[in-house]
Amino acid sequence: MKNTSHYGVLIMNLGTPDAPKTPDVRRYLREFLSDARVVDLNPLIWKPILNLVILALRPPKVAKIYQQVWMEEGSPLLVFSQRLRDKLQAELSEKTGHNVPVALAMTYGNPSVESAAQKLRDQGVKNILVLPMYPQFSATTTAAAYDRLMRALKNCPHWPSLQLLHDYADHPMYIKALANSVRAQWDKQGERRHLVLSYHGIPKRYVTNGDPYARRCETTSRLVAEELELGDHEWTHVYQSRFGREEWLKPYADVTLRALPSMGVKKINVISPAFSIDCIETLEEVTLELGDEFKHNGGVAFDYIPALNDSADQIALYVDLIEQNTKQWK
Ligand SMILES: C=CC1=C(C)c2cc3[nH]c(cc4nc(cc5[nH]c(cc1n2)c(C)c5CCC(=O)O)C(CCC(=O)O)=C4C)c(C)c3C=C
Ligand SMILES: [Fe+2]
Ligand SMILES: [Fe+2]
Secondary structure, three states: OOOEOOEEEEEEEOOOOOOOOHHHHHHHHHHHHOOOOOOOOOHHHHHHHHHHHHHHHHHHHHHHHHHHHOEOOEOHHHHHHHHHHHHHHHHHHHHHOOEOOEEEEEOOOOOOHHHHHHHHHHOOOOEEEEEEOOOOOOHHHHHHHHHHHHHHOOOOOOOOEEEEOOOOOOOHHHHHHHHHHHHHHHHHHOOOOEEEEEEEOOEHHHHHOOOOHHHHHHHHHHHHHHHOOOOHHHEEEEEEOOOOOOOEOOOEHHHHHHHHHHHOOOEEEEEOOOOOOOOHHHHHHHHHHHHHHHHHOOOOEEEEEOOOOOOHHHHHHHHHHHHHHOHHHO
16 A cells, blocks of 8 residues: 655635525525625625625526536536546556545635545645646635635644645646647647637736736737747637626627627637636636627637646646645655
């Protein structure tokens, strides 16, 4: 039997409802949208809007969308994240010759950070590398995951040693993995197409106030375009998933996709590099909603390129991130 390593890994993702039903979606949205990292409005203004308007109207609509993408084992975000965790643990154990515990936690909902931390503790882990599964740092996601972890450890009398991974927007293996997935799609469809890189948006104000997210997304797009040797007119960078009335990062995905056919771009591939794992935003909003917008406005061919999920390239990337960030514990 293998010895357990000196460290463990906590991978963290956003969170998803426990079931594709209105009460579960309402519970999830309440927790998520009550986080001031996500919505930073004055609580005296935001709480009544959230409770009386958003949590009354949105959950039934969003529950229907979850029903469209739900898998036999559960929400895609959770299922693919669990598969990645299992493969990562097996690969690390194979590579290092030690049993390296890997736990999965969600910032909102289940599996909770408390349960994941307990699993690591039960295996004797005293040093934890925290790997938020967001390639581009944003205070709305990465810092929110750190906040949640600190809350879970608040009353812990035996703190582990922690290493917090910031992001990996320009990691060569990440860029190569995205480029490989584009090339695989081109081979499958027998042609190269204009590439749309669509990122989850955030309010523009957050970036003005210092959130580095937009710069990190731009870096990823530029490096992927360079890796694929795309000319300036062969790719487009956009932001999707707008929420609420204020201005979000531009260019907006829906507006751009409606306009592309009239500019002569009628066949596209769309990749969503900010999502390490496929979820409602990619499987429904990109694949179905944006695909329809494009085709209803003169687009002829639209194909979404899946997230890296539990692919061999993503596992190799995560193994490298872990090896590079745990050297101090060897
Ligand atoms: C309200 C503000 C929101 C900000 C800011 C935001 C940032 C942000 N989100 C992700 C990744 C994901 N978001 C997902 C769903 C989702 N996001 C918002 C709102 C904001 N996100 C909402 C309200 C929802 C729920 C669905 C809906 O009601 O429309 C998901 C998918 C979860 C799933 O269960 O599949 C992910 C993943 C990033 C990367 C990001 C900023 C960088
Ligand atoms: Fe989101
Ligand atoms: Fe959305």
